[in-house]
Amino acid sequence: EGVQPQEYTLIKMEVLPPLPAKLGRLEGKKVFLAAATLRPETMYGQTNAWVLPDGKYGAFEINETDVFILTERAALNLAYQNFSRFPQKPSCLVELAGYDLIGLGLKSPLSFNEVIYALPMLTILTDKGTGIVTSVPSDAPDDYMALHDLKVKPAFRAKYGVKDEWVMPFDIVPIIDIPEYGDRAAEKVCMDLKIKSQNEKEKLAEAKRLTYLRGFTEGTMLVGEFAGRKVQEAKPLIRAKLIEIGEAVMYSE
Numbered sequence: 179e180g181v182q183p184q185e186y187t188l189i190k191m192e193v194l195p196p197l198p199a200k201l202g203r204l205e206g207k208k209v210f211l212a213a214a215t216l217r218p219e220t221m222y223g224q225t226n227a228w229v230l231p232d233g234k235y236g237a238f239e240i241n242e243t244d245v246f247i248l249t250e251r252a253a254l255n256l257a258y259q260n261f262s263r264f265p266q267k268p269s270c271l272v273e274l275a276g277y278d279l280i281g282l283g284l285k286s287p288l289s290f291n292e293v294i295y296a297l298p299m300l301t302i303l304t305d306k307g308t309g310i311v312t313s314v315p316s317d318a319p320d321d322y323m324a325l326h327d328l329k330v331k332p333a334f335r336a337k338y339g340v341k342d343e344w345v346m347p348f349d350i351v352p353i354i355d356i357p358e359y360g361d362r363a364a365e366k367v368c369m370d371l372k373i374k375s376q377n378e379k380e381k382l383a384e385a386k387r388l389t390y391l392r393g394f395t396e397g398t399m400l401v402g403e404f405a406g407r408k409v410q411e412a413k414p415l416i417r418a419k420l421i422e423i424g425e426a427v428m429y430s431e
């Protein structure tokens with residue numbers, strides 16, 4: 179971890195019924211996958227959530243009603259930021275593996291796709307954010323390549339028990355225009371750099387470097403309440419709104 183604290187927005191992705199047997203103890207609670215993002219203004223373009231199949235997660239009580247699924251490490255940090263039923267003490271109702279989360283149906287804030295699914299990503303770090311990542315393949319090279327891998331590799335889907343209908347209907351949703359990169363910047367940069375899979379770490383780091391700064395400084399919103407405004411202006415407004423209506427919380431580490 180760096181010296182500077184990182185300020186994330188935690189997006190509350192609501193787990194839709196029916197809950198699988200593993201989550202049976204959570205019946206009657208409001209259950210969310212809590213995804214850490216630096217780009218809350220991209221939430222219109224969500225196509226899925228990412229979990230690490232071998233990752234360890236838990237369902238933690240945030241208050242009387244809400245339960246967040248995330249890593250224990252994130253739950254501990256949150257408990258020190260006033261997001262735990264018991265002050266400074268994470269309260270885990272169920273221990274989970276990433277495998278248990280694959281295929282969960284989710285309703286996520288601002289997303290044009292009304293239902294999206296939790297899918298496996300192999301490059302998630304468990305010592306960053308919450309271990310849950312929301313996927314925006316229009317603007318995030320990692321998300322674009324991981325979704326591409328699942329779409330073109332039936333054996334990869336089969337290995338993780340991923341049903342076609344959790345993946346195939348979900349196409350890129352254009353949400354931001356970047357000069358020279360267009361409205362599917364992640365796809366363009368991944369193609370320009372000839373990236374073949376989510377495992378090409380160095381090339382993906384370069385792709386992220388190219389898109390991230392340009393998207394933030396020169397991108398224009400194409401959709402939503404702030405369509406036509408610069409990403410830079412829209413980001414804090416969208417973040418504040420999501421927090422105000424209770425669909426996101428601040429998180430730093």
Ligand code: A2H
Binds near residue numbers: 214304313317
């Ligand atoms: B970002 P930083 Cl559209 N492991 O959100 C791997 N990646 C993780 C993670 C983890 N444990 N936790 C969060 N992330 C991702 C949106 C997005 C993101 C867009 C474009 C770029 C982008 C949609 N995914 O990040 O190392 C999350 O993906 C580019 C860096 O703390 C989070 O924001 O700088 C970002 O990485 C945090 O990365």
